[in-house]
Amino acid sequence: MRDPQLLQLLGPDMKVAPQVVQQTKEQVQNYTLEHLLLRLNQEEDVPAYFAYPSSQQPVPLVLFNHSHGGDFTMGKEELRQSPPYMQKESLFAAFMKLDVAVGVIDMWGFGERKNGENDSYKRFLLQGKTLWGQRIYDNQQFLTYLASRKEVKHSAIATLGLSMGGLMSW
Template sequence: MTQQDERTSLWSLLGDLPPRDRPIAARLVWRRDGGAYWLERLTLDLNGQEPVPAYFAHPKGDGPFPAVLYNHAHGGEYEIGKEELVAGRAALQKPPYVEALTRQGYAVLCIDHWLFGERRGRSESELFKLMLWRGQVLWGMMVYDSIRALDYLCARPEVDAGRIATLGLSMGSTMAWWVAALDERIKVCVDLCCLTDFDALIESRGLDGHGIYYYVPSLLKHFTTAQINALIAPRPHLALAGDLDPLTPRAGLDRIDAELRRAYAEAGAPKAWSMVRYPIGHYETAEMRAEALAFLSQWL
């Protein structure tokens, strides 16, 4: 089975999704001067079901710029959403990623995912149950919105569509590696603190550490975490993890690292895969921030 066949199989597990080719409408709410960058607040029609608030930022000066699809975290803080990009959160270093990324010359897009930011109002379990009745999968609808956001990002005239990365912490980390696995337009993937081996999570009885959004029916019948991530090869992929993080059991990190080392070697790109681990829990350190930015600089 080819990688594209495996992507098709993985996509098929994500429930009944809206068409991939429906037009995307965008409305500019406001545009502000961020000092070294321009910041736009947008409302996007990505899925035809509810509007998607978003931030888009790009450096001042002449583009097109390489870009990052930034994925916000969960942490039970439903009010944050896309605000993480511009204001940060306790688990992340300062400055916020909008400043760190635009300072290095990247444009960046971040959307509010279902339940978060300006899309909050229902509980996670309520929306999961509603979608289940309708033949939808909450994670599938989140991934769909991310890929449609990527469609929008590629169409921006300020963006070099041939140089797009994805990055995120926690839920944003999981989104980064799913989107990179499913869409080859992502040229670089950086995930922080959530490259979770499914079997190791079961063995450590850590399933309740993730929200119900995380669970895709029948996924384990078809894919391991490493098999999903192998679909990113040979594109560059950096995983940053804490050995004391209960969401990423150490035995699972060992397993993923070994399998991806093998997958990247077989793809002829052994240096494009890197896992860096720290004796910490579920948060970003200054060293991790430096590693992430250096990896983007090296490969994007």
């Protein structure tokens, strides 16, 4: 259930239906890994990964929220390559073993969206928005998109993250 007051506090409804702008697929062991460019907001397109088992459908989904760690270059790549402060095995490899689907976006200021956290923070404040609110909005839009996928078991959706991503998951 969505709380209308909470959504109002996050800022105006940007009225964007999530849509795929660009998509490529690669086979990784027994998984399909999609490299996506999504339209989730009115500001910029959002790079993402969506991976799912090739053999089983529909499957549970984990929405992964990457951490901050002060490394703005990592972003969604944290799913495929663990940073030094996490376990050696990547979360991608762990999810593949569990036969669950996983999706992750580059949050504002990270990865391919590395446009300066401080600059984005100030820009959004001048627009009457917040950087955190924009990150939440994109994540909600991404979840809306993932829930529309035939590969996803709608009764089994979880979210996971560490540090900034943990707060986002909460």
